[in-house]
Each structure stands twice: as C-alpha cells, then as structure tokens.
Amino acid sequence: MSRSxxxxxxxxxxxxxxxxxxxxxxxxxxDPTAPAPKRLVLVMQNNGTQQANFWPDATMRxxxxxxxxxxxxxxxxxxxxxxxxxxxxxxxPNDSNGTNGNQxxxxxxxxxxxxxxxxxxxxxWGGAASVDQLVARTWNVDTLTLAIxxxxxxxxxxxxxxxxxxxxYLGPATLKHPRKDPRAVFDYLFPPTxxxxxxxxxxxxxxxxxxxVAGNLFEVSARLGAEERNKLDYxxxxxxxxxxxxxxxxxxxxxxxxxxxxxDPTAELSTDAFITRMVDDMIELLVLSLKCGISRVxxxxxGYGGGKWRFGWQGIDLNCxxxxxxxxxxxxxxxxxxxNRVVLMNQYYAxxxxxxxxxxxxxxxxxxxxxxxxxxxxxxxLGRGDHNQENVPIVLIxxxxxxxxxxxxxxxxxxxxFNRLGCTILNAMGQPAAGFGDVPDCGVFHGL
Numbered sequence: 001m002s003r004s005x006x007x008x009x010x011x012x013x014x015x016x017x018x019x020x021x022x023x024x025x026x027x028x029x030x031d032p033t034a035p036a037p038k039r040l041v042l043v044m045q046n047n048g049t050q051q052a053n054f055w056p057d058a059t060m061r062x063x064x065x066x067x068x069x070x071x072x073x074x075x076x077x078x079x080x081x082x083x084x085x086x087x088x089x090x091x092x093p094n095d096s097n098g099t100n101g102n103q104x105x106x107x108x109x110x111x112x113x114x115x116x117x118x119x120x121x122x123x124x125w126g127g128a129a130s131v132d133q134l135v136a137r138t139w140n141v142d143t144l145t146l147a148i149x150x151x152x153x154x155x156x157x158x159x160x161x162x163x164x165x166x167x168x169y170l171g172p173a174t175l176k177h178p179r180k181d182p183r184a185v186f187d188y189l190f191p192p193t194x195x196x197x198x199x200x201x202x203x204x205x206x207x208x209x210x211x212x213v214a215g216n217l218f219e220v221s222a223r224l225g226a227e228e229r230n231k232l233d234y235x236x237x238x239x240x241x242x243x244x245x246x247x248x249x250x251x252x253x254x255x256x257x258x259x260x261x262x263x264d265p266t267a268e269l270s271t272d273a274f275i276t277r278m279v280d281d282m283i284e285l286l287v288l289s290l291k292c293g294i295s296r297v298x299x300x301x302x303g304y305g306g307g308k309w310r311f312g313w314q315g316i317d318l319n320c321x322x323x324x325x326x327x328x329x330x331x332x333x334x335x336x337x338x339x340n341r342v343v344l345m346n347q348y349y350a351x352x353x354x355x356x357x358x359x360x361x362x363x364x365x366x367x368x369x370x371x372x373x374x375x376x377x378x379x380x381x382l383g384r385g386d387h388n389q390e391n392v393p394i395v396l397i398x399x400x401x402x403x404x405x406x407x408x409x410x411x412x413x414x415x416x417x418f419n420r421l422g423c424t425i426l427n428a429m430g431q432p433a434a435g436f437g438d439v440p441d442c443g444v445f446h447g448l
Contacts (some may be wrong), residue, residue: 016249018029028304034400036365036366037373038401038403039290039296039298040167040297040300041286041299041374041375041376041377042167043299043302043381044111044167044302045349045381046104046380046382047321047325047382048328048380048382049342050064050384052331055391056367060081060086062448064343064347067347067350068109068395071358074416082355082408083398083399084407085397085410085411086393086395086396086409087394087395087410087411087448089413090346090416090420091383091415091416091417093106095116096124100123101124103382103396105117105164107380109167109169109252109390111124111379111392111421112167112379112422113127114423114439115127116323117215118173120250122223125173126173127201128244130134131421131425135297135431136296139297141296143295144288144289144295144297144299145298145299147178147180148302149303149304150181150267150268150271150272150309151307151308151311152272153319155269156304161168164304165177165304166178168299173412182260183256184212184255184258185281185285186285189285189288189292191293226296254284257275257285258281264287272310286300290360303327306321309346311345314344314345316341318341325342326385326386327386331391344387353395357397368399372399372401373398374400376393376403378394379392379394382392400429411446411447416446417442419439422445423436423442423444424448
C-alpha cells in the first residue's frame with residue numbers, strides 16, 4: 001500500500017469525525033476577517049392592529065410603535081428606530097381558493113408562503129414552502145421554529161383547525177411544526193449528557209467534543225504527507241476557532257427555563273397564566289441559538305392563527321378575538337374603550353419584538369452588531385381585526401448584512417401585494433428573486 005493512498009484514506013477517515021462540528025465551522029468561520037453570516041428571524045402575530053395608532057408620524061412615533069423604539073426601564077430611545085423600516089399599503093387578496101378558510105387563514109397561511117391557499121379535505125393550508133424554509137434550504141441549515149399557542153378561551157388545536165398551528169411550511173399543506181415548550185427547546189439546543197438533569201457546563205462539554213475530534217486528527221497528522229497535512233492543519237485551526245468562539249461568544253448557557261408542564265400540564269394548551277413568561281423564554285432561547293451559531297433562521301409565532309388570548313396581563317381579560325379585535329371596525333376605532341384595548345394588545349407585541357431586537361443589537365459582531373447582520377420581520381395576519389386585509393403592518397428591523405442599510409423611515413408607496421414581502425426577504429438574504437409565490441414578477445417592496 002502506497003504512502004499517498006494510505007494518507008488520503010486516513011485523512012478522509014479522520015475528517016469523517018468533523019460533521020458534528022461543520023455547522024459551527026460554517027457559521028462561526030475560521031477566518032475572523034470573513035463577513036458575518038446573514039440571519040433571518042420572522043415574528044408573526046394575529047388579529048390585526050389598530051390602524052390610527054400604529055402608523056408612525058414624521059418622527060417615526062406612534063402610540064404602538066413607541067413601545068418598539070423605547071426602553072421600558074428608562075423611557076429613552078433604544079436605538080432601534082434607526083434600523084427599522086415600516087411598510088404601509090400591503091394587502092392580502094380576499095381569496096379562499098375553494099377552501100373553507102376565512103381572512104385569518106388567508107393572511108396566516110399566505111403571508112410567508114406567497115401562494116394561494118391549498119385545500120386539504122376542504123381546509124385551508126399554505127400552498128407552498130414558506131420563505132424561512134426556502135432561505136434555510138439554500139443555506140443548508142435547519143430552522144428554529146417556536147410558538148406559544150396556549151389559550152384558555154379556546155385551546156388549540158381544535159377539530160378542523162390543525163392548519164393554524166404554524167405559519168411555517170415545508171411544502172404545500174405540510175407544516176413545520178413549532179416547538180412549544182421552552183424547557184424542551186433548551187434541551188434541543190443544549191442537549192444534556194448522561195441524564196435529563198441540567199448540566200451548567202453545556203458549552204464546555206460542546207468544546208470537549210471538539211477536543212476529541214481534534215485529538216483524533218492530531219494522531220493522524222503525523223502519518224500524512226505534506227500536502228494532506230496542510231489540509232488537515234486548516235481543519236484543526238477551524239476546530240480550535242470553533243472551540244474558542246463557542247466558549248467566548250456563547251459562554252455557559254443560562255439555566256434551563258421553568259418546567260411549565262410540571263407546574264401545570266395545561267400550560268401549553270388551555271391556560272393564559274404562563275404566556276408572558278413563555279414568550280420571554282422563547283425570545284431568549286431564539287437569541288441564544290443565533291449567538292451560539294446553532295441557528296441562522298428562526299421563527300416565533302405569538303398565538304395561533306385567529307388566536308384568542310385574553311391579555312389579562314394588559315388589564316383586559318376578555319376573549320380578545322371575538323370581543324375586542326372583531327369590534328375594531330374602522331381605522332379610527334369603533335369606540336374609545338375598544339380602541340384602547342386593541343392598542344394595549346399591540347403595544348405588548350411591539351414590546352416583545354423590541355426585546356428580541358435589542359438583545360440582538362447588544363451582541364457585537366464585526367464592525368457592528370448581530371442585528372446589523374440580521375433581518376427581523378414583524379408581520380400580521382390581518383390589517384384590522386374585523387378581517388380587513390388592507391394595510392397589513394410590516395416592520396423590517398436590522399440591516400440584513402448591508403442589504404437594508406437605511407432605516408428610520410416609513411415606506412408609503414401605495415397598495416403593494418403581500419408577495420413582495422417574500423421577494424424582499426429573499427433578495428435581502430442574498431438569494432435573488434424576481435417575485436414570490438403566485439406572483440413570480442412582483443419584485444421587492446416599492447420605495448425600499
């Protein structure tokens with residue numbers, strides 16, 4: 001057996017140990033001067049907004065958006081306004097496409113798929129893969145898909161409404177099912193070893209796996225020729241760089257979230273008691289997954305399509321689908337009391353998006369922050385809660401790695417088909433597209 005054939009075979013065998021770390025190598029990069037990876041985060045809410053109190057004035061302020069741009073602890077500007085673009089005029093065509101779906105389904109299942117509703121037993125499902133899945137496939141990564149679906153008014157899923165569990169689709173009528181338990185999400189991101197109890201040294205354990213891989217490769221190195229040894233040295237350097245970045249950038253993960261299911265078996269289904277804590281846990285886990293290089297594409301769903309949170313934490317405590325959102329029958333509001341309730345609901349959503357964005361903006365990366373390399377999209381299934389599909393609010397936060405360098409503005413270029421959102425996302429993520437979904441030539445948002 002020749003030395004060269006032996007060396008190549010041994011090199012390939014040694015590198016077979018590397019796949020467990022390739023996602024980290026790809027994301028964290030051995031070359032610290034290389035551009036930071038782009039990331040995509042989608043946040044979806046339901047039941048529309050309060051139109052008169054959402055759209056910003058010339059200073060980008062409004063009663064709802066103020067909660068996106070203000071630090072709740074200090075009342076000061078949090079810096080997000082300069083990295084935010086608000087798009088007005090987006091509409092979803094009123095087309096059930098032969099299904100039994102209503103406007104909730106049209107917005108919920110179509111917003112990020114761009115396709116007409118698909119009938120499955122007459123029920124309305126998304127008709128194509130959603131844009132998060134398209135981006136992830138191009139990048140050859142998996143997505144982190146999160147949702148908080150509990151509702152004591154109407155638990156989900158209920159018979160005939162399985163399609164409203166997720167807005168993320170792997171393909172026509174094929175959901176990407178969301179993860180709904182914060183503790184289970186933590187264990188998925190940082191799997192315990194040896195037991196189901198929490199190990200506070202997860203990051204160090206991950207680095208120790210890299211040590212083992214590197215050790216195997218070092219053993220092979222002495223038996224390789226010069227050319228193969230140089231290639232191997234590159235991989236060893238990459239592994240050590242991963243180890244350093246996992247330890248220094250990610251650090252030791254925080255303690256596991258509370259065990260909500262142990263406290264109440266209905267926590268994820270039929271009680272509102274834990275919603276706010278679960279939402280904040282999911283936000284922290286989403287940011288952690290991006291920071292640690294575990295994910296590059298993530299989605300967060302705040303309630304199911306047409307959901308029925310009561311918003312007791314906002315002082316409302318009503319069926320906020322039937323008894324609040326549906327009563328918002330004009331852009332100016334139907335009554336002062338109901339308008340205030342719709343505003344309070346949407347101020348909560350704005351505050352959670354702000355929490356997510358400011359956490360990303362606090363992570364240094366390259367010459368800026370992680371938010372600068374991320375596109376965070378905050379969308380809605382309706383424009384107004386009475387099933388109106390005009391002026392669906394779309395908020396783009398972050399610079400998408402330079403694709404959206406200018407923020408601090410409202411784009412109001414007239415009516416724009418919702419398909420332009422998917423097209424805009426693809427192009428911002430470096431995946432050129434002329435259109436999206438069932439409008440293959442729609443282009444990106446005008447005025448952007």
